[in-house]
Amino acid sequence: xxxxxxxxxxxxxxxxxxxxxxxxxxxxxxxxxxxxxxxxxxxxxxxxxxxxxxxxxxxxxxxxxxxxxxxxxxxxxxxxxxxxxxxxxxxxxxxxxxxxxxxxxxxxxxxxxxxxxxxxxxxxxxxxxxxxxxxxxxxxxxxxxxxxxxxxxxxxxxxxxxxxxxxxxxxxxxxxxxxxxxxxxxxxxxxxxxxxxxxxxxxxxxxxxxxxxxxxxxxxxxxxxxxxxxxxxxxxxxxxxxxxxxxxxxxxxxxxxxxxxxxxxxxxxxxxx
Numbered sequence: 001x002x003x004x005x006x007x008x009x010x011x012x013x014x015x016x017x018x019x020x021x022x023x024x025x026x027x028x029x030x031x032x033x034x035x036x037x038x039x040x041x042x043x044x045x046x047x048x049x050x051x052x053x054x055x056x057x058x059x060x061x062x063x064x065x066x067x068x069x070x071x072x073x074x075x076x077x078x079x080x081x082x083x084x085x086x087x088x089x090x091x092x093x094x095x096x097x098x099x100x101x102x103x104x105x106x107x108x109x110x111x112x113x114x115x116x117x118x119x120x121x122x123x124x125x126x127x128x129x130x131x132x133x134x135x136x137x138x139x140x141x142x143x144x145x146x147x148x149x150x151x152x153x154x155x156x157x158x159x160x161x162x163x164x165x166x167x168x169x170x171x172x173x174x175x176x177x178x179x180x181x182x183x184x185x186x187x188x189x190x191x192x193x194x195x196x197x198x199x200x201x202x203x204x205x206x207x208x209x210x211x212x213x214x215x216x217x218x219x220x221x222x223x224x225x226x227x228x229x230x231x232x233x234x235x236x237x238x239x240x241x242x243x244x245x246x247x248x249x250x251x252x253x254x255x256x257x258x259x260x261x262x263x264x265x266x267x268x269x270x271x272x273x
Contacts, residue, residue, distance in 0.1 A: 014254045015047065016045075016046055016239055016257050016261070017216070017261045017264045017265075018049070018235040019189050020167075020189055020191070020215075021050050022221060024066060026234060041234070041236050042234065042235045045238075045239050049261075051073075051074050052067060052074065053076050053107070053142060054075065054078050055083055056083045056086035057079060057086060057093070063075045063077075064097075067100075067103070074102055074104045074270075076103065078107040078108050079126055082116055084122065088129075094106055095133050103270075106137065106139050107130060109126065109131075109143060110152060111124065111152050111155075112147065112148065113148040114146040114147035114148075124155060131159040131160070134164045135160055135164055139270065140165045141166030142169055144169060145168055145173065146172065153180055156184055156186075157184065165186055166187070166267075167187040167189050167267060168189065169215075170191040170219050171188045171190060171202075172199075174201075174205065178205060182210070187213050187267055188209055188213055189214075189215035189216065189217045190245050191216075191218065191225075192218060194225075194244050194245060195240065196226065196229065197226075206249070207248045207249070211259050212263065214245065214263060216241045218235055220237070225240040
């Protein structure tokens with residue numbers, strides 16, 4: 001594959017949506033520390049909307065503030081499965097914070113046994129609290145899952161997550177897991193990892209996924225796609241993710257951009273209100 005190796009930004013008439021980023025944690029060195037300059041560069045790259053993801057309750061006010069400040073930025077509220085030091089999420093608090101008009105999802109939540117395989121009990125407890133909050137609010141879930149296929153799917157089923165749907169973000173697991181999640185009504189979000197040289201298994205999976213269930217993301221400031229791998233990531237680089245996924249799906253970048261944007265607003269329908 002070669003199309004996604006260009007250094008030039010991939011701009012189409014159809015805007016891109018970055019379905020998962022952490023605007024409150026970006027490295028702004030490339031923009032002289034100027035957040036507005038970063039946002040301008042993002043718009044110039046053809047990115048129309050961003051979902052700024054909450055990873056703990058302590059930093060959620062900053063996430064919410066960014067969503068309030070920018071019309072095209074939305075927010076989620078949750079505690080990442082590796083943030084053990086964060087205050088434990090109670091479903092009632094998640095529900096309360098999710099009442100904000102710019103909060104469109106519950107999460108980032110889920111299970112990560114790759115980095116914390118000995119800490120399953122509290123991860124599962126936190127995960128269930130998020131699923132309960134999603135069901136109470138009717139908002140979709142943003143799920144992080146790594147090395148925890150069986151437990152992730154089991155808890156989603158057991159606690160009725162199919163009623164609210166959601167997304168498995170930054171997906172790197174196998175095709176079987178993706179298809180089982182899709183059966184539950186979930187979407188699969190692809191990050192810059194898909195462009196990495198050692199990610200052939202993921203590329204093979206992406207080829208087999210239905211376009212109507214795909215999202216694209218940066219997960220910035222982490223996981224910058226080729227040709228920026230190893231550098232701080234930004235939402236504008238979602239265009240390079242789109243270029244790679246489009247090639248794998250056998251569609252134009254414009255088609256991929258439109259489909260993933262439509263999928264985003266279908267899933268996070270509060271973002272259209």
